[in-house]
Amino acid sequence: MCGITGFVGKGEALPFLMQGLNKLEYRGYDSAGVTLVDDNGLYTFKSKGRLCHLEDLLKGKSHPQKTGIGHTRWATHGIPSNLNSHPHTNAKNTISIVHNGIIENYQAIKKELIRQGYPFVSQTDSEVIVHLIDYYDRGNLFEALQKAVRYLEGSFALCVVSVQDPDTIYVAKKESPMIIGHCASGSFCASDIPAVLEYTKDILSLEDGQIAVLKADEIQVYDFQGELQKQKWMHIPYDLQAAQKGDYDTFMEKEIHEQPYVLSETLRGRVDNDVRMDELKELNINWEKLERVYFLACGTALNAASYAQDLFRQWVPACPSFALAASEFRYGNYYLNSDTLCIFVSQSGETADTLAALQLAKEKQAKTLSIVNVLGSSLARKSDCTLYTCAGPEIAVASTKAYTTQLVLLVCLMIALSEKLGRQPKDVSKLIEDLQRIPEITKAMLAQQEIVKDYAQCLKDQKDAYFIGRRLDYFSVVEGALKLKEVSYVHADAYIAGELKHGPIALIDKGTVVIALATQEEVASKTISNIEETIARGANVILITTQHQDTHAFQKVLRIPDVHPALAAIPAAILLQLFAYYGAVLKGCDVDKPRNLAKSVTVE
Incomplete structure (x- = not known):
């Protein structure tokens, strides 16, 4: 959830740290802080609230230090405050750490460290880490970190700096993301790719342990036992502009409008007269013996997965299938085998619950995609097979373009799986034809933005809004309600x-306010009857429906183009995203950084 940056190089560290934190603030904005280090000591600055408060704290001062670490926090243990802000330092102010994750056994460690005389000034789980490293430090910080991480239960990505090694950053990872980069000016690390794009497109993803x-x-990269590890670098095909707002007021608005392009990129090479999914060979699965399929995800991704499961x-x-929240999967005693x-x-x-579900599936020898x-x-590195959406960096906390690219890729996958299993979707030729039209269809939806704004x-x-739909429309309205509550704080069911x-x-x-979808022809008339029941009770209804549906009883109507019903969720999603966006702007909300939320949920 939190965002981490670190830099050691030939020039000042602070510019990298601050630009990185700015690009990672979507991961948490309860507080922010940095520690700079040189031969003379540690210099820690931190502040409750948005990054701008830290920027004010740093203004007008010289910061020549060439090594430093930074942090933007999403609070888990301890309220947002200056004391609970990262970085945390030891009592001697010689070691400083930043942490993303949750230390599950911190209470036991804290109790023992207090018994040993260590003072604690925060309510966080993270503070135990710096004191534990201090406890083991005998002049070799690498060895002290090795010993400390063996006692930490839970998830962590750590950066550690010290006065004794002012030209070094130590980075440790277990179940929380961390990437490494290097360029002519120095070496650096961060929680996510946007933080490093200004400096490099070649990254090393640190592995657990x-x-x-x-x-x-x-x-240099070692395992927790101190054995030198081979480094696996990769090139990231993003550019810096992809992680900037451009001419838009917000990232959410920009990302909504990027959907025609990213949908086209996701479909590129996938769809012609048929659907191409060559990656499925990597599953090494006997399709005739397939017993069941689970669709596992969290949040918006779960809404996309539920839609796919219904298809x-x-x-x-004949093949049992289930869409489940990854956060519940480990505890449900679900049947899994090869x-x-x-x-x-x-x-x-990097979603913690989804990674935990993946680990369970692999333990049971299930095939993973x-x-x-x-x-x-x-998730990509650990799965048997990976299919990539091509949404590019998504900075706004509320997902838009990632969701619709998930939908189109999942539809392609469902077509491919049905063919593997000797079945075929109804009107499959029409479905494939309309898949190729999706980028143009989404452009048509964006053209209705002024009507949606009105x-x-x-x-x-x-303070309340209700979304209703039947069959596939139901999954769309669940996502629409989630989007509205995320960014506008309107209670939406x-x-x-x-x-x-x-x-x-x-x-x-x-x-x-009732937002209703009626895009599925076989149940549209019944949905219309249900909507009319709400009108009879005074509801203010907005109806999203097809070109041919009779809507004489409704004043506010949005129509999607003629499209295969299995794809209706995609144009509907654009309209629902715009509705949530304009509703949030109307209420003066920060649509990119909604309260209490963070982009990448890397804690359980």
């Missing part, structure tokens, strides 16, 4: 339209 030693001209269930009804396929969906590829946006992420005015004085009369309709009163 590794320690990197960074010097200005050298990088798979329709197209391959004839099970587990499909994982994640934008970052991941759909990921970030090259070289943990409809969003209905949220001005509202999604319901199966047919379930309204079984309780939720009691919430409908005069002026209540």
Whole structure:
């Protein structure tokens, strides 16, 4: 969740640290801080709140130090405050650390360290790390870090600097992301790729159980036992502009408008007269023996996975399939064996719960396939087979373009899986033809933004909104409700339209905002009847439907182009994203950095 930067080089460290934290602030913005180090000591600056408060603290002062570490925090243990901010230092102010993750056994470690006389000034789990390193330090910080990490249970990405080694950063990783980079000016590390794009496009993703030693001209990687490791570098095909707003006011707005392009890139080479999924050969699976398929994800990715699971269930009804929250999967005693396929969906590829579900699946010899946006992420490296969306860097906390690229890639995958299993979707030729039209269809949806902006005015004085739909539309309204609550703080619930009369309709009163989808022809008339029930009770309804649906009873209507019903979720998603965006702007919310949220959930 938190964002980390580190730099050791030939020039000042602070510029890299601050530009990196700026690009990582989507990972947490409860507080921010840096430690700079030279032969004379540690210099730590930190502040509660957004990064701008730290920038004010640093203004007007000289910071010539060539080594430093930085942190932007999403609070897990301890309230947002200056004392709970990172970096944390030891009592002698000779060692400083930043940490992303959760130390699950910190209470036991803290109790013993207090018994040993160590003072604690924060409520965080992270502070135990710096004192534990200090406890083991006998003049060799690398050995002290080795001993300390063996006692840490949970997840961590750590950067450590000290007065005794002012030209070195020590980096350790277990279950939290950390990348390493190098250029002519020095060596550096960060939690995510956008932080390093200004300096390099060649990165090394640190593996679990590794320690990197960074010097200005050298990088060495060891395992926790001290054995030198081979380094696996990769080139990232992003450019710096991809991680900047450009002419847009917010990243969310930019990323919504990038969807025609990124959808085209995701489909490139995948769809012609058929769907091409050559990567499936890597699964080494006997399709005739396939017993079940699990779709596992969290948040928005779970909504995409649930949509795909419903398609798979329709197209391959004989093969049991389940869409489950990865956070629940480990605890549900689900049946897994070598004839099970587990499909994982994640934008970052670093979601802690999804990685834990992957580990369980691999322990049970299940086949694993991941759909990921970030090259070289943990999920991609550990899965048997990986399919990449081509959304590029997604900076806004609320996912938009990652979600729609997940949808199109999942539809392609479901077509390929159904064919592997001797089945075929209904109207498959039409489906493949319309897949190729999706970029143009999304452009048509973006052209309706002014109408959506006008409809969003209905949220001005509202604290609640309700989303309804049937069949595949239900998964779309779940995502639409999530998007609205994420960025506008409007309490938004999604319901199966047919379930309204079984309780939720009691919430409908005069002026209540209802967003309804009716894009699935076989149930559209029934959905329309359910919507009319809300109008009879005074609801202010916005209807998203097809070109041919009769809408004479509705005042606010948005129509999607003619498209195969299996793809209707994609144009609908664009409209729902715009609705959430304009609703949030109307209410004066920070759409890129919603309160209490962070982009990459790397803790459980």
